[in-house]
Amino acid sequence: MNPKNPKLKYKKIWQFPQETHDFIKPMIKGRSLHVCCGNSLLCDIRVDIEEQEIQKSKPGFILGDMFDLNKVLNKHGIQKQSFDFVLCDPVWNLGYHVRHLLIYQLRDQIKPGGTLVFNCLWFPKIKTMKLEDMYVGLNNMAWRNVSLIGIYKKVQSQFNFNDSQD
Ligand SMILES: C[S@@+](CC[C@H](N)C(=O)[O-])C[C@H]1O[C@@H](n2cnc3c(N)ncnc32)[C@H](O)[C@@H]1O
Numbered sequence: 001m002n003p004k005n006p007k008l009k010y011k012k013i014w015q016f017p018q019e020t021h022d023f024i025k026p027m028i029k030g031r032s033l034h035v036c037c038g039n040s041l042l043c044d045i046r047v048d049i050e051e052q053e054i055q056k057s058k059p060g061f062i063l064g065d066m067f068d069l070n071k072v073l074n075k076h077g078i079q080k081q082s083f084d085f086v087l088c089d090p091v092w093n094l095g096y097h098v099r100h101l102l103i104y105q106l107r108d109q110i111k112p113g114g115t116l117v118f119n120c121l122w123f124p125k126i127k128t129m130k131l132e133d134m135y136v137g138l139n140n141m142a143w144r145n146v147s148l149i150g151i152y153k154k155v156q157s158q159f160n161f162n163d164s165q166d
Contacts, residue, residue, distance in 0.1 A: 015039045016089065020137065020147065024117055027151070030084025033073075033109055035066050035102075036091070043087055047072060066090065067098065069105040080108045081157065089119040092145065099124065107158060116152040121145045128156040 015038055016024075025042060034043035039052045046055065047062045047069065055061035064072030066088075070080060086106055094102070103124040110116055116129060123134065129152040137147035 012039065014091075017137075020119065020149075023135070023149070024087060024119075027115065027117055028085050028087070029115070031082065032085040032087070033083045035069060035086065035088040035106060037061070038089070040089070043085070045073075045078070045083075066105070067101050069102075070108055073109065078109075081111050081159075083109050084111055084114045085117070086110050086114070087117045087119075092121050094120075104158075107154070110154045112154050112157045114154050116150075116154070118150045118152065119147055120150075121148060123148050123150045126152065128154060128158045130155045 021040065021042065028043060032043035032045070034040060034046040035048075037043070037046035037048045037055070038050075039054050040046070041054065041058050043060070045060045045062060047064050047066065048055075049063070049065055051061060051063055062072060062076055074080075086109055088102070088106055090102060099122070103126060106116055106118070107126050107129060110129075116126075118124060123131070125131075131150055132153050133151040135149040135151075137149065139146065
């Protein structure tokens with residue numbers, strides 16, 4: 001027995017703190033998609049590479065890889081640009097070289113005029129999407145990474161981006 005008695009408390013990691021859940025929930029409007037949903041039941045369609053038990057309690061979970069998001073959704077009859085709201089809470093330490101592979105597919109799924117909420121410790125820059133707001137999840141743990149919640153509005157469809165530049 002360790003005499004230090006550190007009073008460890010184990011809780012699930014990789015799960016939204018309740019405050020993050022409560023902060024994001026009111027932003028969800030219209031048809032919604034959550035990529036890397038983990039244990040969260042937020043949104044109509046939820047995608048993750050692992051199915052957590054809780055996902056069985058609500059329809060809309062799709063097992064799939066975020067890097068194949070367009071293909072995964074298409075297999076379920078979901079066309080690109082069909083969501084008003086997309087939420088993504090990815091693994092935070094994604095390599096630089098793969099970040100765009102996720103970001104462009106999130107963009108593809110959002111309707112023009114729709115919203116992306118992206119929760120990570122880095123934030124994307126996307127040509128057809130305007131960064132409207134950025135929030136930082138302040139916490140009181142020393143030296144910890146913080147969560148940046150970026151809120152983007154899709155201002156233009158990526159599919160006719162070149163046409164409309166003329
Ligand atoms: C930060 S956690 C998300 C936690 C979630 N927001 C919640 O409240 O439970 C990241 C999630 O990404 C998922 N994930 C990791 N790699 C993935 C991939 N290639 N495709 C889809 N999901 C992936 C993990 O299974 C994990 O559930």
